[in-house]
Amino acid sequence: MDLDSLYSKALTGDTSAEKRLFEILSVRFGLVARSRIRNDLDADEAVQNALTVIFSEYKTAVPRSSFGAWAYTVLNNRILSVLQTRKRRADRTDILTPSQETQAMVADDTDPDLIQQLLSCLQSISQGNIRYARILNLHYQGYNTREICDKLDITDNHMYVLLSRARSAMQECLDQAGVI
Secondary structure (H helix, E strand, O other), rough: OOHHHHHHHHOOOOOOHHHHHHHOOOOOOOHHHHHHOOOOOHHHHHHHHHHHHHHOOOOOOOOOOOHHHHHHHHHHHHHHHHHHHHHHHHHHHHHOOOOOHHHHHHOOOOOOOHHHHHHHHHHHHHHHHOOOOOOOHHHHHOOOOHHHHHHHOOOHHHHHHHHHHHHHHHHHHHHOOOOO
16 A cells, blocks of 8 residues: 555544554655665654654645655655754864863873873864864774765865875974974
């Protein structure tokens, strides 16, 4: 049975049709959202938000062409919202400060002054160009080239250029501080 038939039956009060309609939407929306949003939690959030909107409005909404088209438009809007939120988070420039979490990860035999100087240089770099700091952090955390490129929405060549410039900026900062 197609979505429009189930929708028509659900409008008449058929609870089994309504249940089946939302089961089908849930599965289809999950596939669509996961193909466009690579993070499963974000994809699930977009699907749940879309299903919530559809459930609350499907009895009163008047779809222009079909229920399926309207439902997928709602999902598409929720996916775009998640992607825009992710982009806004990535564009924010957070001031990097040494935290207890960072200090706990540092081995006992590591020079704390060196760690402090590295963090200071990273903070200085992030104020000049946040992408340099992000690329250094992601590379240090062990992300591979493809993952870094996906996170920063750049090409491989651009990533290598940014990484080279970021390393040069870090080296220059450490040279000026007399660490190297």
